[in-house]
Amino acid sequence: MSHQQEQGSSPGGRLRELLANGKTLICPGVYDGFSARMALAAGFKCLYMTGAGVSMSRIGMADLGLTTQTEMVETAGMIANIDPKTPLIADADTGYGTAINVARTVERYITVGVAGFHLEDQVVTKKCGHLKGKECVNLGEYLSRIKAAVEVRKRRNSDIVIIARTDSLATQGFDEALHRLKAAVKAGADVAFLEAIKTEEQLETYCAAFRGTGVPTLFNMVQGSTVGLKITPKQAEEYGLGIVIYPGLCLVPAYLGITSALKSLKDGTLEESCEKVPPQEIFQVCGMNEIQELDREVNEWVQEFEKDNE
Template structure:
């Protein structure tokens, strides 16, 4: 984690408006092989602001969290490009100086569709995106029963993504993700990623490794290419402290479910308390609503209005 970024100034949401700011910054952060970029999983504006205020220098937009929060459905390939791009654009715009790595699932179609996906993500301000080798009817990476496309279909997706990146002259990073470990073994997954590097991707992501030996091996195989690790407590990949993961060689470490569990537990408990006790629990929103408004940009909006000569928000209450 680094220093807390400016979320209170009148220009926090509009400064550094170039869509490439986050991508350029992420590439700079990855130049030091002795450090890793730590990304908490976020899925809406509130969790994104919480993560930035906590001092994280980069964010990860989880596809599972996006599907659950925007659609109310588990991550079973239901979210579309439009769902994912719109959410990514909103999160990336809150502070463009904080790089956002975003799930792009399978690229949402063939080569032409993948090109469109990369273009839209780049223009939305996304710093990096990962494309995987599951079939279109995909599912969350730590669930059983995943189906994998043939190598050439996967490579075609990646070639299309790299071509789109280069034609755009964009700094957006293309991350190749393989889910082949579960059904076809570690060697097949590693070979897919090695070919992905030859195609021209910027980083790799081997999902659902099962042992420490595999985790260390993939980092050695990839050499200078950044390797992303997905940390899912209770998933198939063993969890280790961040310092240990950095020593193994991981350069990007994401925690997709970090905000999902606490939110689920807190809201469920609060709702059940009201239902049972017939009065709102003391720890609920209550008198803290103004604090929540301030946290999500109330004072920033008032300052912008005043700077423009407006008086509409001279008195703001609830």
């Protein structure tokens, strides 16, 4: 990877350690505290904050570039600090404006403890990468975003991982998309991210372009997409991918499960599966035992202090 710092002592350092071991890093898409807690309880080593998920869960809107920098930073900071030992890769969309807006976005992500983020070349009024009708900025503007991120990282003495994403495959073709990613890496990006890959041939060529360069490649595995290629974790290893993100992994089951439960209630019944999970089990996933243990330790200390100072 292009940016070298002492690893392991920061969120970015921990992410770099995971990427350096040569195995594909599997990252479930989370979007709020509850989904993050469940992913952590499942034992994942790295989480991915999906912008689509934040848009739908936080503001109730489709992924059409409507979430603000503030909303994304606040959500990322909350998720990143549930378990600071587990790195979080966050969606940074377009950086929310010009190069100076990108700089502020990166600075705020560093401050709240994000380990890495991806920055794309769509226009500011962007949309989900697996929808039709996307538009991309020119190469110069894209590189200004990447360079702004790199400069802020340098000035903050940070090792946050910069992931260069391009959506230009859909608008300008494969060769231009690959050219953009290589240019972004030259500008200082650490990881390449080609969005909405359609064929195995494209995937292989993409991976081969960075194989042996020390630049990991990222694949976006969107379940249910009618645009993108589908691969398994085993196939990801075979291609040599550095990261695979699953933005819909928590969203889709939540949609299906909640919709089904609501329909049952509307029809005058309750789903039996809901009766199988007591509230205590959910609370435990969300840190109840740790919170109660802290409360117990504090109360015991206060009692002991008062006893010794009567």
